[in-house]
Amino acid sequence: EAQVTQNPRYLITVTGKKLTVTCSQNMNHEYMSWYRQDPGLGLRQIYYSMNVEVTDKGDVPEGYKVSRKEKRNFPLILESPSPNQTSLYFCASSFRGGSNQPQHFGDGTRLSIL
Amino acid sequence: GNSVTQMEGPVTLSEEAFLTINCTYTATGYPSLFWYVQYPGEGLQLLLKATKADDKGSNKGFEATYRKETTSFHLEKGSVQVSDSAVYFCALSEASGTYKYIFGTGTRLKVLA
Numbered sequence: 077e078a079q080v081t082q083n084p085r086y087l088i089t090v091t092g093k094k095l096t097v098t099c100s101q102n103m104n105h106e107y108m109s110w111y112r113q114d115p116g117l118g119l120r121q122i123y124y125s126m127n128v129e130v131t132d133k134g135d136v137p138e139g140y141k142v143s144r145k146e147k148r149n150f151p152l153i154l155e156s157p158s159p160n161q162t163s164l165y166f167c168a169s170s171f172r173g174g175s176n177q178p179q180h181f182g183d184g185t186r187l188s189i190l
Numbered sequence: 191g192n193s194v195t196q197m198e199g200p201v202t203l204s205e206e207a208f209l210t211i212n213c214t215y216t217a218t219g220y221p222s223l224f225w226y227v228q229y230p231g232e233g234l235q236l237l238l239k240a241t242k243a244d245d246k247g248s249n250k251g252f253e254a255t256y257r258k259e260t261t262s263f264h265l266e267k268g269s270v271q272v273s274d275s276a277v278y279f280c281a282l283s284e285a286s287g288t289y290k291y292i293f294g295t296g297t298r299l300k301v302l303a
Contacts, residue, residue, distance in 0.1 A: 080233075109291065118196075118279060118295035119234075126289060134290060166233055173289035176222045176241040181233030 078103045082167050082182035090190050091159060097152045097185050099167030105180070107173040108150040109134070110142065112163040113184075119166065125150055126173045157189045192217040196280050196294035203270055203301050211265040211297045213254075213280035221282040223247075223256055223263040228277040228296070237265075237278070270301045 080101045089095055101108065109124040111134075121134030125144040139161055141153040150169075154161060164186050168179040197212040215223065222241045226234040238247030243258035252267045263280060280294040 107289070111293075116295060119281075119293040121291055124289065124291075132289075135292075168234075176239070177283065178224060178236040178239055179234075179291065181226075181235070183231075183233045 078180070080167055080169055080180050080182040082165075082185050084185060085183065086186050088188040088190065089157060092156050095154050095157060095187075097154075097165060097167075097187070099150045099152065099182060100148050101150075101167075101169040101180070102148065103169060103171075103180065104147065105169035105171055106147070107170045107177065107179075108144065109168045109179065110140070110150070110152045111166045111168065112136065112161075113166060114163050122152070122165075124173070154187075157187075159189050162187060162189045192221070192282065192284060192290075192292050194280050194282055194292050194294040196278075196297050199277075199296070200298040200300055203299070205272055205301055205303055206269045207301075209265070209267040209270045209274075209299070211278055211280075211299070213263045213265065213294060215261050215263065215280075215282050217261075217282055217284065219285035220258075221285045223254070224281045224283070225252070225254055225263070225265050226279045226281060226293075228279065230276075234279060270299070272301045272303050275299055275301045 110122040111119040123142040125131045167182045170177040224239045225237040238249040240247040240256035246255045277296045
């Protein structure tokens with residue numbers, strides 16, 4: 077089954093404790109992206125990747141890191157999480173970057189930073 | 191910069207009512223436009239898309255037409271069902287250069303039996 081898989085689905089942690097949210101897709105997609113969803117703000121793009129070893133900032137990249145060492149994986153790293161990063165996070169992928177490509181989304185990761 | 195503006199929700203309708211959710215955008219060039227739907231506890235799913243002016247996207251009884259002259263992409267459905275209750279997001283994909291995606295704030299739809 078074609079899917080985007082995120083782990084964990086839920087995480088409660090404390091300020092400053094490094095964490096990684098994994099994202100994997102099995103569709104051989106070139107483009108992958110991370111979003112955060114907050115009430116009243118919709119989805120905002122954090123980082124995206126056009127292909128292996130190619131990443132770029134979205135609209136809200138501060139406090140986050142990503143890497144794209146393999147085509148299928150695109151982990152999101154919070155080196156020193158803070159409470160304002162408490163949010164619902166989505167990973168997405170598409171066949172390639174470009175204006176007519178719809179995205180496939182994972183089921184989300186709810187992060188709470190205390 | 192580019193942006194997407196959606197009507198505020200929530201929208202509450204009775205079953206079989208007509209639905210319109212407004213979406214307008216600001217963008218340079220010719221972006222593609224999308225509607226995504228999010229059911230409770232799930233990720234977003236593509237509902238429909240349009241890639242050029244005057245294109246009409248349609249799926250599951252929903253329709254939206256890419257209107258460049260009014261920079262709009264309003265979502266419509268002639269007769270909603272309880273199962274259509276969800277959050278709907280309008281989005282655009284930039285036409286060139288950065289390949290960013292920009293989403294609206296979402297509109298919650300609740301359909302009552």
